Amino acid sequence: MNIIVTGGAGFIGSAVIRYLIQNTEHNVINVDKLTYAGNLASLKDIERSPNYVFMQSDICDASHMDEIFETVQPDLVMHLAAESHVDRSIEGSAEFIHTNIIGTHTLLEAARKYWQKSQKEGFRFHHISTDEVYGDLEAHDPAFTETTAYAPSSPYSASKASSDHLVRAWGRTYGLPIVMSNCSNNYGHYQFPEKLIPHMILNALSGKNLPIYGSGQQVRDWLHVDDHAEALFLIATKGKLDETYNVGGESEKQNIDVVNTLCTLLEELAADRKPEGLNQFTDLITYVTDRPGHDQRYAVDITKIKTDLGWSPKHTFESGMRETVQWYLSNQEWWQAVLDGSYQLERIGTTTGEPEAIHIKEAAE
């Protein structure tokens, strides 16, 4: 197959591409604009594969999308390109509306025109979304299922909910062969340091505070990115058309427990890198004003993907977190380049000039 992966230079997209190149014979075409979240260094392991091509492009650029579909003649599109960080969506929502809604619409139209013209047998469009479209839960509510009503809380989740509706409508109205998935919080290697887990690991190593929103009692389900990549390929190729599959790690944790787990792992794995004068990593924990509209709990019921597609997560929270902490300890070059902004020099056409250090908010999730 020829597989277009949008957002393939991002955290999950790069895991999907590494999975496809390392486990299948398919051709992978990475379509990514390279925003601040795109990092080609995450694809170093596979960038020389003859089955891999990178095309720098904006999914909102209709004529370029048409051209890419015409050139690539894809059998499958895995659509991950998005603005993905809730805090950034609260500070400025326009880019989220533009990329997540207009961009998805543009891509759907390119796919529809290509599919109607080529009549490509077996063509599929897989849209990747979030469990945040379902809103939040009280402590004892049952987990989200695929039929839970949408009730997004943030500009980010509202824009993703809109994109989900568009994809479903293109399936229903035009018969475009679509399949969708909604997943919980991903974690693992190559995650941008503005997200909770890498942010806390890197702050701890440099002796900075570990700022936690509100009481830290918000509950999230944690899914290892490699488990997710495997699930996505299964959904894309074997999922029933017009259906949605929830994907989760069966690891519900309070944010404060996640941070405490990280501190315990760092005590064990990074004792020699503990900043001078620090007694224990947990001493760095501080509490800051909660994020506006902060959802209390997300939890996903993954019975459907387990029963229908035979998938379940391979990582436990404990094994995945240990692996993740070890990865950040061993891959300073990757994250240092993100923190000082030099990773941006990888961007095609911007190999000159001074990179800007990335602005990361004090607290993270």
Ligand SMILES: NC(=O)c1ccc[n+]([C@@H]2O[C@H](COP(=O)([O-])OP(=O)(O)OC[C@H]3O[C@@H](n4cnc5c(N)ncnc54)[C@H](O)[C@@H]3O)[C@@H](O)[C@H]2O)c1
């Ligand atoms: N990270 C999570 O925990 C999580 C959870 C649920 C759902 N998701 C969804 O999974 C997808 C991938 O998430 P992620 O964490 O890898 O995101 P990310 O922010 O790490 O990566 C997004 C990628 O999309 C690219 N991109 C952004 N705008 C673009 C545009 N206009 N055209 C082309 N490329 C563009 C960026 O350059 C980047 O490489 C997103 O759709 C997100 O909503 C993520």
